[in-house]
Amino acid sequence: MSELTYDDFKSRVNIQDLLVDAGYRLNRRDGMRYPSYVRIGSDGKRVHGDKFIVTANGLCCFQPPERKNYNVISFIKEHPNLFAEYRPGMSGDRLVNLVCNRLLNNPVNDRVPRDFGRQRETRSFDIYEYETQGFINGDWESQKRFYPYFQNRGISLQTQRAFSDHFFLATRERGGKTYTNLSFPLSLAAWPGKDIVGLEERSRPNADGKTAYKGMAAGSNAAEGLWIARLENNRSDMGFTRPIDKAKDVYWFESAFDAMAFYQLKMNEPGNVGFHDLSNAVYVSTGGSPTKKQFSSMIEHTPEAIHHLCFDRDRAGRMFAVNFALQKEGRVFTSHLSPDKERLVVTDMTKGVKRHELSMEPFDFKDICERLGIDRRGIGYEPCDERYKDWNDQLLDKPMNNEETQTKGMRR
Known part of the structure; x- marks a missing residue:
């Protein structure tokens, strides 16, 4: 399979799936026209002010009161710590590639680690x-x-x-x-x-x-x-x-x-x-x-x-x-x-x-x-x-x- 591009990610990765992966939950009680996603704290209650609303075209989201729209690429790059793949110093492009391919169930060829040039394995530890x-x-x-x-x-x-x-x-x-x-x-x-x-x-x-x-x-x-x-x-x-x-x-x-x-x-x-x-x-x-x-x-x-x-x-x-x-x-x-x-x-x-x-x-x-x-x-x-x-x-x-x-x- 050829390497996917940003356009592929934006067309294939659902922004709502990305929000769920980042730890947000669909707010079914919001009563708004467009879907909203909220974060739930350890006490089981909504975290006040931490909400994203999906835009009319369904491809982006924004966090009120600001109207800055995030697509799947910009959301990952500007909120890197919300994803398990993130490590300090990692490039935004690398993180986007890892997160989007995982959500699309596409295997990613990992880079060679510095230790002995060993290849990382994607299967579970046994x-x-x-x-x-x-x-x-x-x-x-x-x-x-x-x-x-x-x-x-x-x-x-x-x-x-x-x-x-x-x-x-x-x-x-x-x-x-x-x-x-x-x-x-x-x-x-x-x-x-x-x-x-x-x-x-x-x-x-x-x-x-x-x-x-x-x-x-x-x-x-x-x-x-x-x-x-x-x-x-x-x-x-x-x-x-x-x-x-x-x-x-x-x-x-x-x-x-x-x-x-x-x-x-x-x-x-x-x-x-x-x-x-x-x-x-x-x-x-x-x-x-x-x-x-x-x-x-x-x-x-x-x-x-x-x-x-x-x-x-x-x-x-x-x-x-x-x-x-x-x-x-x-x-x-x-x-x-x-x-x-x-x-x-x-x-x-x-x-x-x-x-x-x-x-x-x-x-x-x-x-x-x-x-x-x-x-x-x-x-x-x-x-x-x-x-x-x-x-x-x-x-x-x-x-x-x-x-x-x-x-x-x-x-x-």
């Missing part, structure tokens, strides 16, 4: 395609296999044992070669641990001590899946014995390694002053750039929790923290870093359209939340020490340089 080896407490032979993966990260054997139910080695044969990676299983917040929907993977370090491959296993549901770890006899591959809906503390990271490093640093602090019982906390890794669905699902299923945002200290990590606060507040928004990375641009469409440009240097999470009118109750901004990019670097005492404060454009 854990039974892998041979797994667990870290068994009390069995030294099983534990020795994990030493090369954790040694260069500074993760102690004590910390490995604490998290042992939440990682394993996964081996798979591809192209006549066998690959084994340290794997952190992804599951959904609604069913933590009961169904593995992907793997956050790290290869064995090379001769220089650097991890050659890091990414998601083929077919992983990276849009919704999370690494969710709780240290109370809960296994990430068998289902949690205790639900997370009563969790008091959820700690958010971009990498499972960062979560383990954070735990190790805090547990070794004299008296562990100022922190809750870390063994009873829930640790979450987004596996890289977090999505709105990852945020919203965990927020929904941990209604009593305080959320501790431990994302990286670079500008992308700062943006993720602000995005989380906006999501928890129930805002309808898009956000991106300015081309020079100096400002965070937030477009809040919850009640009309409000555009904010927020300085990233110096970064003050409290001040930004106040400027955006966000209630910070239930949120703690807790990055690593300002000398380091992330918690694993702090554990290794590896200060960052100026270049590392810039945003990461790829999921890591």
Whole structure:
């Protein structure tokens, strides 16, 4: 099949289907001549001011009181965060291509990732395609296999044992070669641990001590899946014995390694002053750039929790923290870093359209939340020490340089 053009998308993709895919619902009680679509909040009620009305020709929509019309192309480009395919730094044209082809059930040839030039697979993840080896407490032979993966990260054997139910080695044969990676299983917040929907993977370090491959296993549901770890006899591959809906503390990271490093640093602090019982906390890794669905699902299923945002200290990590606060507040928004990375641009469409440009240097999470009118109750901004990019670097005492404060454009 030849590649579809913008004209093909505008003629074949229904604007109403696109609105539904973006999270809107047909408002059957509006009583207007033309269809309107509204967003429903977590309380089951309409989000005031967040409504789109389909135009008379049925090809466009607009958001009152403004009369700016969006067709399927412009709607996707100006509301990128409403779609699961979006990643920070992604071009609008690429996003349009992915979303429209998905809605048309057309396969898309994915670009080659940077890691080993491996091709991404579109079929669903299947854990039974892998041979797994667990870290068994009390069995030294099983534990020795994990030493090369954790040694260069500074993760102690004590910390490995604490998290042992939440990682394993996964081996798979591809192209006549066998690959084994340290794997952190992804599951959904609604069913933590009961169904593995992907793997956050790290290869064995090379001769220089650097991890050659890091990414998601083929077919992983990276849009919704999370690494969710709780240290109370809960296994990430068998289902949690205790639900997370009563969790008091959820700690958010971009990498499972960062979560383990954070735990190790805090547990070794004299008296562990100022922190809750870390063994009873829930640790979450987004596996890289977090999505709105990852945020919203965990927020929904941990209604009593305080959320501790431990994302990286670079500008992308700062943006993720602000995005989380906006999501928890129930805002309808898009956000991106300015081309020079100096400002965070937030477009809040919850009640009309409000555009904010927020300085990233110096970064003050409290001040930004106040400027955006966000209630910070239930949120703690807790990055690593300002000398380091992330918690694993702090554990290794590896200060960052100026270049590392810039945003990461790829999921890591």
